[in-house]
Amino acid sequence: SYELTQPPSVSVSPGQTARITCSGDALPKQYAYWYQQKPGQAPVLVIYKDSERPSGIPERFSGSSSGTTVTLTISGVQAEDEADYYCQSADSSGTYRVVFGGGTKLTVL
């Protein structure tokens, strides 16, 4: 079955750049999406179609894709960016389904 693999945790100091990766065999053929989730809150879409940023999302959030890996980059990390981040894609190889990565806890030191 199709899986998306993320590191469980990433830690950075304020002002540094955080990079969160997501790997999956179908990513060269399917777009990836990224969500931010803070404790007790619903997820928020921060990147869509690999690298597009929804309105209202700060410019320090960006996305990129290379082969089977997509990357969420947060430049100039702020304390408020501490959250869980999930990548998401779709699997249309058989019966259509949406797939989430396991999530990455971003800690701002």
Place this chain on the structure above:
Amino acid sequence: EVQLLESGGGLVQPGGSLRLSCAASGFTFSSYAMSWVRQAPGKGLEWVSAISGSGGSTYYADSVKGRFTISRDNSKNTLYLQMNSLRAEDTAVYYCAKDADIAVAGTVGYFDYWGQGTLVTVSS
């Protein structure tokens, strides 16, 4: 303003049934596919099911296929999830989520608005 309000969660015994509802407002409900996504306590997100804007196409995760049924009433701007034969592993917060774009067919498969979730606890 887009709003999604889930209801219907609660405590149910293993093998029992529950129906979740999601009342939508602030957008043309019938134009957008909708999904249910769940999150077990302390765990990650898991997509459960999706339904096209017309309701004519439905999709399920393998973990719930044959037990859960997604439906919608476009006249009431409401999404439903009928959950039968519930198991302990179905315990989670259940979110309804709106497709971020209008799909030509089916669903675009990503979400720009989420409800606040409703907790389902399956336990004896």
